[in-house]
Amino acid sequence: MSKTAVLLLFSFPAFAAVTGTVINRTTGTPQPGATVALNVLGQNGIELIDQAKSDAQGKFTINQDVTGPPHLIRTAYDGVTYNHMLPPGSPTTGLTIDVFNSSKEPGAAKVSKHMLLFEPSGGQMVVNETYLFTNDGKAAWNDPDNGTLHFYLPAGAGGKVTANATAPGGMPIGAALTKTSKPDVMGVDFPIKPGETRFDLTYTIPYTEGAPYEGRIVTKDENTYLIAPNGVSLAGEGLNDLGQEPRTQAHIFGFTGTSYSIKLSGSPAASAADNTGSADQDNGPQIEQIMPRVYTKTVPILAIALGILAVGFILLYRSQPGSPPQKAEPGSQSRK
Numbered sequence: 001m002s003k004t005a006v007l008l009l010f011s012f013p014a015f016a017a018v019t020g021t022v023i024n025r026t027t028g029t030p031q032p033g034a035t036v037a038l039n040v041l042g043q044n045g046i047e048l049i050d051q052a053k054s055d056a057q058g059k060f061t062i063n064q065d066v067t068g069p070p071h072l073i074r075t076a077y078d079g080v081t082y083n084h085m086l087p088p089g090s091p092t093t094g095l096t097i098d099v100f101n102s103s104k105e106p107g108a109a110k111v112s113k114h115m116l117l118f119e120p121s122g123g124q125m126v127v128n129e130t131y132l133f134t135n136d137g138k139a140a141w142n143d144p145d146n147g148t149l150h151f152y153l154p155a156g157a158g159g160k161v162t163a164n165a166t167a168p169g170g171m172p173i174g175a176a177l178t179k180t181s182k183p184d185v186m187g188v189d190f191p192i193k194p195g196e197t198r199f200d201l202t203y204t205i206p207y208t209e210g211a212p213y214e215g216r217i218v219t220k221d222e223n224t225y226l227i228a229p230n231g232v233s234l235a236g237e238g239l240n241d242l243g244q245e246p247r248t249q250a251h252i253f254g255f256t257g258t259s260y261s262i263k264l265s266g267s268p269a270a271s272a273a274d275n276t277g278s279a280d281q282d283n284g285p286q287i288e289q290i291m292p293r294v295y296t297k298t299v300p301i302l303a304i305a306l307g308i309l310a311v312g313f314i315l316l317y318r319s320q321p322g323s324p325p326q327k328a329e330p331g332s333q334s335r336k
Contacts, residue, residue, distance in 0.1 A: 018062040018086075020095030022054040022075060025194070026138045030058025031099055034077040038062045041070045066092050078102040080140050080191045083170055100140045100194060108137030109148070109192040114221040117250075118213075119229055121267045125207035131199040131219070133192050140193045147178040147187020149199050152216040155184065156205035163188050168195030175199070185218055209265050216259045224255045226262065231269030236262035 018038055024031035037051035049071075054060045071086040077099040084097055113132040118125060131149055135141065141148055153161055165175040165188065178187040188199060207213060217224055225242075228234035230249035239262075240254035249269075 016065065016092055018064060018066060018073070018095070019093045020060060020097055022058045022060065022077070022097045022099055024058075024077075024101065025098050026101040030054075031077060032056045032058055034058075034060075034075055034097075034099055036060045036062065036097065037074045037076070038064055038066070039072045039074060040068075041072055046072060073097065075099060078140075078142075079144070080142050080193065082193070083167070100138065102140040102142040102191065104141075104143045106141050106148075106192070107135070107139050108194075109133055109135040109141045109197075111219045111221045112223065114217065114219065114224045115227060116215070116225070117227045117229065118232065118234065118262075118264055119268050120207050120209060120232060120264045123206065123208070124204055125213070125264070126202065126204050129199075129201040131201075133197040133199070135192050135194045135197065137194060140191050142191040144189050145178070146180065147189050148192050149188040149190070150180060150185055150218050151188070151201060152184060152218050153186045153203065154205055154215065156207075157203040161186065161201055161203040164200045165190040166198040166200075167191075168193055168197060172198075172200065184216075207264070210263055212261050212263055214259065214261045217255075217257070226253045226255050226260070227251065228253075228264065229268040232264055232266045234262055234264050236260055 020036075022031045022034045022036065023029070032054050034054045035051060036054060038049045039046045040049055050062050050064045052060045052062050066086055068088070070088060073084040073086060073095070075082045075084065075097045078101055080100070080102050082097065082099055084095065086092060110133065111131055112134045113130075115130045117128040117130075119128070129151065131151075133149070153159070161177065163175045163177055164172045166172045167190075175188050175190040178189050180187050190197070190199070226234065226236075226239065228251045230251075232251075234251060234253065238255060238257050238260065240256075242252045242254055244251050
């Protein structure tokens with residue numbers, strides 16, 4: 001080979017295709033016929049570069065370079081899309097992409113925790129709801145016509161609600177809403193894959209301080225919690241007072257019924273979690289990161305509360321400064 005040819009050969013950039021195998025974790029076998037799409041994450045969002053179908057052995061090859069910004073593989077199978085991130089410098093060959101069969105039935109999917117945060121102020125009230133689904137089965141629950149999560153939306157919201165969903169290991173994204181046969185119940189069109197899926201809803205309703213507010217729980221929740229931020233008093237029948245969250249001072253109540261009537265007074269005060277420069281930020285578990293930063297003031301409260309409930313709810317303050325918190329399991333709140 002001439003010197004010129006050698007120089008030309010090494011002047012071209014290294015090129016590596018994206019290769020891998022799609023595995024159906026429901027059946028435990030390679031999955032043919034899945035659509036594997038390579039996308040780049042740029043300033044304009046997610047942009048499709050190229051795509052391929054998995055062959056009879058579940059293998060796929062996309063002859064594209066993935067140098068530069070982060071890339072995303074989106075694999076579509078049985079009506080559900082699965083995301084696989086490719087950060088810069090990560091391997092691009094011999095990948096394993098997991099998919100599952102899907103069903104319109106919930107199967108093993110269930111609401112393990114449901115939290116409602118009420119923020120009354122200035123003649124209106126913002127309601128933030130967080131649902132945590134766990135799916136220990138081997139199939140994804142997907143029902144585009146009716147939605148998977150169903151939730152009560154009061155008439156005062158005027159049909160306006162923001163819904164964000166986070167798939168297992170994913171990032172929060174906007175989720176489409178669906179109508180149900182009941183005028184005050186909405187659905188969210190988002191698949192519940194095996195693992196943990198999270199929904200965050202927010203809506204605003206008119207509210208007069210001290211007036212009764214009635215709501216309903218339309219899902220079969222294992223644990224339901226009603227939360228009042230620091231500065232707001234919440235009262236009602238059938239509530240189990242679990243105390244205040246130590247850092248934000250939010251007051252948390254367990255609830256086991258399917259409908260509630262509560263009265264609220266006061267307005268939310270600035271929480272300690274809002275002061276990012278506070279020394280308290282170094283104490284206790286750093287759990288704020290598990291919450292998508294969709295909201296401003298509400299995120300730290302729900303983040304801390306959900307993180308604590310996930311490992312055992314803290315009922316009391318630390319008995320002494322610097323001593324470890326006392327934990328208690330909230331399993332007694334299970335709805336039969």
